[in-house]
Amino acid sequence: MGRLARDLIARTEALGMRVAGARLALPGLVDARSSSLRIAPNLGWSDVEPVPLVGLPGAVRVTIANEADLAGLAQVWGTPPAVRATRTFLYVSGDVGVGAALVVDDALFPGRHGWSGEIGHVVVDPSGARCRCGATGCLERYAGKEALAGAVGLGLDVPDDVLTERLRQGDQAARAVLDRAGQALGLAISNAVNLVDVDCVLLGGVYARITELLRPAVHAELMSRVLAAPWAPVEVQAAPVGEHPALTGGALAVL
Amino acid sequence: MGRLARDLIARTEALGMRVAGARLALPGLVDARSSSLRIAPNLGWSDVEPVPLVGLPGAVRVTIANEADLAGLAQVWGTPPAVRATRTFLYVSGDVGVGAALVVDDALFPGRHGWSGEIGHVVVDPSGARCRCGATGCLERYAGKEALAGAVGLGLDVPDDVLTERLRQGDQAARAVLDRAGQALGLAISNAVNLVDVDCVLLGGVYARITELLRPAVHAELMSRVLAAPWAPVEVQAAPVGEHPALTGGALAVL
Numbered sequence: 019m020g021r022l023a024r025d026l027i028a029r030t031e032a033l034g035m036r037v038a039g040a041r042l043a044l045p046g047l048v049d050a051r052s053s054s055l056r057i058a059p060n061l062g063w064s065d066v067e068p069v070p071l072v073g074l075p076g077a078v079r080v081t082i083a084n085e086a087d088l089a090g091l092a093q094v095w096g097t098p099p100a101v102r103a104t105r106t107f108l109y110v111s112g113d114v115g116v117g118a119a120l121v122v123d124d125a126l127f128p129g130r131h132g133w134s135g136e137i138g139h140v141v142v143d144p145s146g147a148r149c150r151c152g153a154t155g156c157l158e159r160y161a162g163k164e165a166l167a168g169a170v171g172l173g174l175d176v177p178d179d180v181l182t183e184r185l186r187q188g189d190q191a192a193r194a195v196l197d198r199a200g201q202a203l204g205l206a207i208s209n210a211v212n213l214v215d216v217d218c219v220l221l222g223g224v225y226a227r228i229t230e231l232l233r234p235a236v237h238a239e240l241m242s243r244v245l246a247a248p249w250a251p252v253e254v255q256a257a258p259v260g261e262h263p264a265l266t267g268g269a270l271a272v273l
Numbered sequence: 274m275g276r277l278a279r280d281l282i283a284r285t286e287a288l289g290m291r292v293a294g295a296r297l298a299l300p301g302l303v304d305a306r307s308s309s310l311r312i313a314p315n316l317g318w319s320d321v322e323p324v325p326l327v328g329l330p331g332a333v334r335v336t337i338a339n340e341a342d343l344a345g346l347a348q349v350w351g352t353p354p355a356v357r358a359t360r361t362f363l364y365v366s367g368d369v370g371v372g373a374a375l376v377v378d379d380a381l382f383p384g385r386h387g388w389s390g391e392i393g394h395v396v397v398d399p400s401g402a403r404c405r406c407g408a409t410g411c412l413e414r415y416a417g418k419e420a421l422a423g424a425v426g427l428g429l430d431v432p433d434d435v436l437t438e439r440l441r442q443g444d445q446a447a448r449a450v451l452d453r454a455g456q457a458l459g460l461a462i463s464n465a466v467n468l469v470d471v472d473c474v475l476l477g478g479v480y481a482r483i484t485e486l487l488r489p490a491v492h493a494e495l496m497s498r499v500l501a502a503p504w505a506p507v508e509v510q511a512a513p514v515g516e517h518p519a520l521t522g523g524a525l526a527v528l
Contacts (some may be wrong), residue, residue: 046500047500128470131504131505136467137468142399143399151500209464213395214384243396248312250388
């Protein structure tokens with residue numbers, strides 16, 4: 019990745035452009051002040067300082083951020099106001115891990131240490147399967163890419179479009195995994211809505227491609243579990259910036 | 274309640290004092306702008322306009338608010354800065370219902386409609402018992418006053434100090450209900466901490482009197498379920514304003 023970035027910087031500068039900076043999007047708990055990644059359960063990394071490892075030229079300022087936070091901000095910065103559903107929303111991204119960003123009035127709600135949005139570790143079933151984080155029954159185990167791919171006989175390295183095409187084909191196994199993932203996702207989102215009162219949820223990552231397949235189960239959970247649902251229905255949409263949102267957010271963040 | 278309030282206003286004014294206003298603390302979803310209570314599952318009320326029902330003199334301005342929100346603000350307004358643990362915390366109140374207030378930098382985080390903090394309806398076990406809200410396995414069913422009192426053979430109308438004294442006696446039934454409630458509470462608080470990244474939780478209502486009995490089970494859940502726990506341990510304390518916090522918050526709110 020360092021080589022890719024160095025090549026890109028060299029090519030950009032050869033064209034006479036100046037590189038404004040670089041932001042590294044990471045899954046897990048990012049401590050931006052100390053430039054360290056506290057933990058990324060799905061990478062098996064903890065307490066890593068990734069910036070020196072990338073080895074970019076000293077003139078390029080590199081900072082780090084959580085990838086779901088950047089992808090959430092991409093939905094604000096990367097879409098014109100007319101396209102955007104709302105200025106306050108929960109962005110939920112499905113990949114190997116499931117992450118989220120709470121955006122309030124176009125700004126990220128960071129929490130005390132910048133570690134908000136760890137929806138992947140919201141409990142779906144306390145007696146459920148063990149998660150890479152060490153706890154049991156986390157959302158990731160039911161609605162992460164591993165669960166989605168595994169249930170239809172694909173590996174974790176399957177490209178998103180191949181996975182979502184298989185899920186779209188709609189055989190019994192695909193329908194079952196979509197129902198289970200949608201239910202788990204709906205339950206975790208319901209918990210979030212009950213706690214922070216948002217009325218718009220944008221689905222990103224793998225979810226952006228299968229929003230309409232997940233929506234029935236998600237919607238059923240929201241209607242039965244969100245106390246405010248009859249007065250403030252929760253809208254569930256595919257995120258408008260669906261392709262490489264963390265890259266888009268990272269790029270916009272350094273400008 | 275209207276008669277009590279009218280008596281109090283009359284006695285106050287007879288002493289030459291002026292009543293600055295009144296705030297009505299209500300459980301459930303309060304729409305402050307339209308002065309209506311959308312729903313209070315434990316009262317069996319929905320879409321009620323309570324202010325005219327109280328029948329206070331027209332000169333007294335009456336507004337309504339959620340009781341957990343007012344009790345949460347009492348922890349800010351009612352304690353000197355030296356006593357306060359932090360300016361950012363989650364206040365969780367145990368009564369018939371379980372409510373919460375998210376306080377960020379001394380201000381309430383209201384959410385889109387002022388309906389944040391409905392932690393009582395965070396799912397503890399999706400296949401669990403039915404809640405008054407219509408969903409299944411909500412925190413209230415495991416850690417609400419009805420569950421606490423019922424499990425030690427007391428009725429819902431038992432005074433808080435009698436209930437907590439019985440729980441303190443520590444027989445097997447009491448220990449079992451405290452473990453179960455603490456575990457459920459710890460799970461719901463873990464979900465909240467993973468989502469909004471707070472490192473201080475203040476327990477109010479019945480919980481304020483039994484914080485040290487609940488803490489072991491709550492703490493165990495937090496340590497195993499909060500991704501950030503090893504780097505940012507979550508402190509669980511009894512709320513400093515423990516007696517009538519919603520009244521205190523309501524009184525301070527009109528000043």
